[in-house]
Amino acid sequence: MFGLDTPIAKGKRKLSRRVFLLGGIQLAIGGLIGYRLVELQAWDTDDFQELAETNRIGFGLIPPERGLIVDRKGLLLAQNEQEYWVTFVPEETHHRRETLQKVSQIIALSDEEIEGILQEIDQKPSFIPILLKENVTWDKITELSVNGPALPGIYSGFGSVRYYPQGNSLSHLIGYVGSPSLVEIEANSDLKSLLSHPNFKIGKVGIEKAFDLELRGTPGNKKFEVNSLGRKVKVLTSNNPVSGKNIQLTLDAKLQEYTQLVLGNEVASVFIMDLEKGDVLVSASKPTFDPNLFSGGISSSDYQAYLENIYSPFFNRPLAGQYAPGSTFKMITLLAALESGLINEDFTFYCNGSYEIAGGVFHCWNPKGHGTVGVKKSLKESCDVFYYRLAEIIGIERIAEMARRFGFGSKPELPIPDLSSGLVPDREWKEANIGQSWVVGDTMNAAIGQGFVLASTAQIGLMLARLVTNKKVMPRIVISKDGKEENVAEWESMGISEKNLNLVLEGMVAALNEQKGTAYDARTTDNDFLIAGKTGTSQVRRITVQEREVGVTRNIDLPWEQRDHAIYCCYGPIQKPRYVASLIVEHGGSGSRVAAPIGRELIMRTFYDALPPLRAYPAEIRSQIIEMRLNFGINPEPPKPSANSRA
Amino acid sequence: MTLLHEELDPKLSLLGKVARINWILVFLIIILSLIGFINLYSVGGGSLYPWVIPQLQKFSFGLVIMVGIALIPISFWLASSYHIYFIGLILLVMVEIIGVRFMGAQRWLDLGIVQIQPSEIMKVAMVIAVANYYSQIDPTKVSRPLYLIFPICLIMLPVGLVFIQPDLGTAILLLVGGGVILFVSGVSLFYFIGVIFMFIGAVVSVLISRGTSWQLLQDYQYRRIDTFLNPDSDPLGSGYQIIQSKIAIGSGGLTGKGFLNGTQTQLNFFPEKHTDFIFSVLAEEFGLFWSLIILILFFGIVLVCLYEALKVQDRFSSLLIIGLASTFFLYFSVNLAMVTGFFPVVGIPLPLISYGGSALLSLMISFGFIQSAIIHGNKDK
Known part of the structure; x- marks a missing residue:
């Protein structure tokens, strides 16, 4: 029947041909799809795998x-x-x-x-x-x-x-x-x-x-x-x-807290060092701010209040402040003179209250004069005229050189941002920065730590540390990181003759421990912890000739911002110096009356590592100490003070 | 119109019918469906829900329907073909009037109990009707224009109704599916060549009319064409699916990333992965080896059908098998071409693998008709 040429058979044959054609087309399309799959999954798969990875991976x-x-x-x-x-x-x-x-x-x-x-x-x-x-x-x-x-x-x-x-x-x-x-x-x-x-x-x-x-x-x-x-x-x-x-920092938080308490409402700064390793124990600045306000993002009203405070609470005074160091600078001038060999320990000069040079008159702080002043007395009574004379003999360059050796004019090597370097002026500096040539008067002012000389509280403390150790003391603020102690470099010697150094220190000892010493009232009476120091009063305003004639106005009668800065630095114990303290009370008035007692209080608190025993204070001021402690709300007579517990 | 159907033996026993079922075809269908279930498990993030269990139920139901249809004599289906077609057409018109809008297209009809998608019914009904027509006319006269009017109307009516839903993908598949029957029925190739030239002409005019006063498509439609031609031009818009699907398939490599380990799939980088883009899941997790096996299995079904179509003596049965098998071929090949970036995204699911009840049901009905034709389309030897 397949051979018959009926329409049906014809249709059947045609259908078969067409089915083969159709199947062929379909297989061709299938082949193309297969080819496409091989292309995607075999040949280009690396590219696509990379794309898939970038698609899915995120980092956080x-x-x-x-x-x-x-x-x-x-x-x-x-x-x-x-x-x-x-x-x-x-x-x-x-x-x-x-x-x-x-x-x-x-x-x-x-x-x-x-x-x-x-x-x-x-x-x-x-x-x-x-x-x-x-x-x-x-x-x-x-x-x-x-x-x-x-x-x-x-x-x-x-x-x-x-x-x-x-x-x-x-x-x-x-x-x-x-x-x-x-x-x-x-x-x-x-x-x-x-x-x-x-x-x-x-x-x-x-x-x-x-x-x-x-x-x-x-x-x-x-x-x-x-x-x-x-x-x-x-x-x-x-x-x-x-x-x-x-x-771990070298700071002593409790001591720092006590420092803040003692400073009260003064605008002041304190710097205390332990000379064993150069540890900074206290670096206090007044007024302060609350750092916890910043952690949560400080509100703009709080921030504004701080900014508008005329006492600049954000200012880190002990490290970034710059003050004329006043008489605390006299150790540098004296040492420069002794080391120069131009004077020796027997050098004396007569102070009649003022010193005339190059047509100018330079006054001693004591208009009545100090009489004959020797090396020790010059520091003990802080005679300005003596230093005018020294300055005239040795000149500014020797003073400046000595000041720089003791850390003035350069930033202390502390890992703290915003340190001030202070200023040690000399001829070149004045010509470059003021545009005037150096005059004798500049040397006179520099010799007593006035004029262009500037230093921070920390620099004054560092100077004293180097003075009492005869070593180039480097302060440190970090004890250890993650328990790993920081290396403490061996300090170089300052290379100052011990004899000259001792002459200076004797003057400082006398200033506290001999009658008529400028800080005699700020002495201690515990033989285990006798201290030595030097006061300074840095003038903020210029005292006119007329004023000198009628008598210099007392600080207490001046507006606050015109009063002198009260400066003090001290160390102790004098036999084997361990601690130095320096402090500046802005517009505090006299260094002896304002700054020195604070210095004693703080260096004693450092030494005893507790409230100092009353016996360590001169008998005549013990009642004042008791009163002060009562004001602080602390027990004036601690049960059992242990001497030198820190050491 | 002389029919050959009376020569067929309608008195097969039930057992005889079962014996005549093409079990290879059934086996291939079940294998592909199993692969589908495994994939849906992966798409569900390693869970039987929400896809696997419902799909398994639909598939079981579909198998029953398939067997039921297969056992009914093909002569009955021949006799009812125009009725079925007519019902399908009515439903399509009803969709236009009372259909449910879903994803911007009106494709679903809510009958209270079930929602049906008349275009799915029409995929089968149109093929039966056209096959019926060509089985009744003299094969030598099929190319006469007058004889072409009726079948073209049979095809174009549902195509037009589906096109305005709008469902371009299904409309094209209906058109090509009907065309395939015309083709195997012996309609002169000149008609097809003519249509192809007309199509090319239309495409060319669409493209060159762009930006002129007689522009044929809307601007957004041109942008879609751009996206297809160069998906990277719109990587987060409509090009996104194509790009991500290609990345999924390509990154699968030869051996795949492992079951449930497809990063593109498990991290949701492409949408519609349980429906239209399910092949990308499979290719990503199982690799080239298995993607080619899937392709071969699909072809196995088509080739078995074509073989049976040549074997059966009944012309209606032949045409029916070829028409339905070709529709099946069109579905999977367009889907695969789409997910591999060969063809624009037209929203065609992958038969037997993708999730979805309506498409699966119509597919199982198709296979039911194919089996019925295989069982009843031969003389008893």
């Missing part, structure tokens, strides 16, 4: 815990506390202001805070979370979560916040942390990725800034899979963050 950083800061006795100076915070991711909503206003009903943002936040948003890329509020209570966080859908871009989180248990007392030295500014982000490219952590803070001031990299630690990282929406699905690998190093 885990912020490290900031290192702790402790004092020499292990007392916490800076620590981390857990807290909740609220952030806002601006790119997640177009109604930023409305969202912020809604949020403020829960976490109370003032209108000005909202304006500030909106400004901050404009300055940063919109995907970076902005910190709205820290230290938010758990209740508020729950309330925020409940209202989540109405608050696009609002997130809460928890983490650690920096806390300074010592509060105001150490704020200048320890500093504080804050969110990195745009400039700081540019400078630290490694910070960029940490920006997504809204509470990541960096050190802004002080130790926090100086050792920021070490305190910061190393962030951990997470590699995670992201889905097509960019949401994290699962963590693939993660490296835990390495906490920052714990830093």
Whole structure:
């Protein structure tokens, strides 16, 4: 029947041909698809695998815990506390202001805070979370979560916040942390990725800034899979963050606290060193600020109040302040003269109250004069005329050279930002900076630490440290990092003749321990701890000729800002010097009457490592000491003071 | 019109019918469906829900329907073919009037108990009707223009209705599916060549009219063409699916990333992975070896059908098998071409593998008709 040429058979044959044709076309299409699969999955697979990887992998950083800061006795100076915070991711909503206003009903943002936040948003890329509020209570966080859908871009989180248990007392030295500014982000490219952590803070001031990299630690990282929406699905690998190093400082927080107490409401600075290793025990500045206000982002009203305070609470006076050192500089002039060989220990000069040179008259602080003044008496009674004479003999260059050897004119080698270098003037300096040639009067002023000479409280302390040790003492502020002690370099000798040095020290001993000494009232009476020192009174205003005729106005009668700076430096015990203290009370008046008693109080507190025993004070002032302690609210007669417990 | 159907033996016993079922075909269908279930398990993130269990139920139901249809004599289906077609057409019109809008297109009809997609019914109904027509006319006269009017109407009515839903993909498949029957029925090749030239002409005019005063398509439609030709031009828009699907398939490599380990799949990088893009899941997790096996299995079904179509003596049965098998071929080849970036994204699921009840049901009905034709289309030897 297949051979029959019926229409049906014809149709059947045609159908068969067409089916083969159709099958062929279909197989060809199938072949193409097969070829395509081989192309994608065999030949180009490497490219696609790479694309798939980039699709799915995301990176994130885990912020490290900031290192702790402790004092020499292990007392916490800076620590981390857990807290909740609220952030806002601006790119997640177009109604930023409305969202912020809604949020403020829960976490109370003032209108000005909202304006500030909106400004901050404009300055940063919109995907970076902005910190709205820290230290938010758990209740508020729950309330925020409940209202989540109405608050696009609002997130809460928890983490650690920096806390300074010592509060105001150490704020200048320890500093504080804050969110990195745009400039700081540019400078630290490694910070960029940490920006997504809204509470990541960096050190802004002080130790926090100086050792920021070490305190910061190393962030951990997470590699995670992201889905097509960019949401994290699962963590693939993660490296835990390495906490920052714990830093132990040479500071004594309790001593520092006592220092702040003793300084009261003065505008003042104190610097105390232990000469054994050069440890800075106290570096106190008054007035202070609260570093804890910065940890949570300081409010603009608080910040403004600090800025508008005429006593500049942010100013780190002991290290960054610059003052005429006054008579505390006389040791340098005396030593320069002795070392020059132009005078010896028998040199004397008659003081009649003033000194005439080159047509000018230079006055001694005591208009009646000191009579015949020798080396020791010159320091003991701080005779200016004696030093005018020395200056005339040796000239400014020798004084300047000696001052520089003792650390004046250059920044102390301390790892603290914003140190002042002070100023040691000489001919070249004056010509370059003032544009006038050096005159004899400049030498006269410099010899007694006035005029162009400038130094910080720390520099005065360092000078004294080098004087009593005859070594180039280097102060140190860090004992150890993560328990690993910092290397203490062996100090070079100052190369000053012991004999000359002792002459200077004898003068300082006399100033406290002999009658008519400028700081005789600030002496101690404990034979284990006798101290020596030098007062200074640095003139802030110029005393006119007319005023000298009618009698110099007493400081107490002057407006505060015209009063003299009261300066003092001392060391003890005199037999085997261990501690030096230097301090400046701005516009405090007389160094002997204002600064020296504070110096005694603090160096004794340092030595006894407790409230000094009353027997260590001269009998006639013990009642005043008791009164002072009562005012401080502390027991005036501590039960059992142990002598020299620190050593 | 002389029919050959009376020569066929309608009095097969049930056992005889079962024996005549093409079990190879059934086996291939089950194998592909199993691969489908495994994939849906992976798409569900390693879970039997929400895809595997419902699909298994639909498949079981589909198998029953398939066997049921297969056991009914082909002569019955021949006799009812125009009725079925007519019902399908009515349903398509109803979709236009009362259909449910879903994903921007009106494809579903809510009958209270079930939602049905009349275009799926029409895929089968149109093939039966056209096959019926060509089995009844003199094979030598098929190329006469007058004889072409009716079948072209049979094809173009549903194509037009589906096109305005709008469902361009299904409309094209219906058109080509109907065309295949015309082709194997012996309609002169000149008609087909003419149509191909017209198509090319239309494409050219569409392209050159762009930006002129007589622009034929809307701007957004041109942008879609751009996206197809160069998916990277719109990587997050409509080009996204193509790019991500190619990445999934390509990154699978020779051996795949392992079951449940496809990163593109498990991380949701492409949408509609349980339906239109399910092959990408498979290719990513199982690799080239298995993607080629799937391709071969699909071809196995088509080739077995074509073989049976040549074997059966009944012309209606032949045409029916070829028409339905070719529709099946069109579905999987267009889907594969689409997910591999060969063809624009037109929304065609991969038969037997993709999730979806309506398409699966119509597919199992198709196989039911094919089996019925295989069982009943031969003389008893």
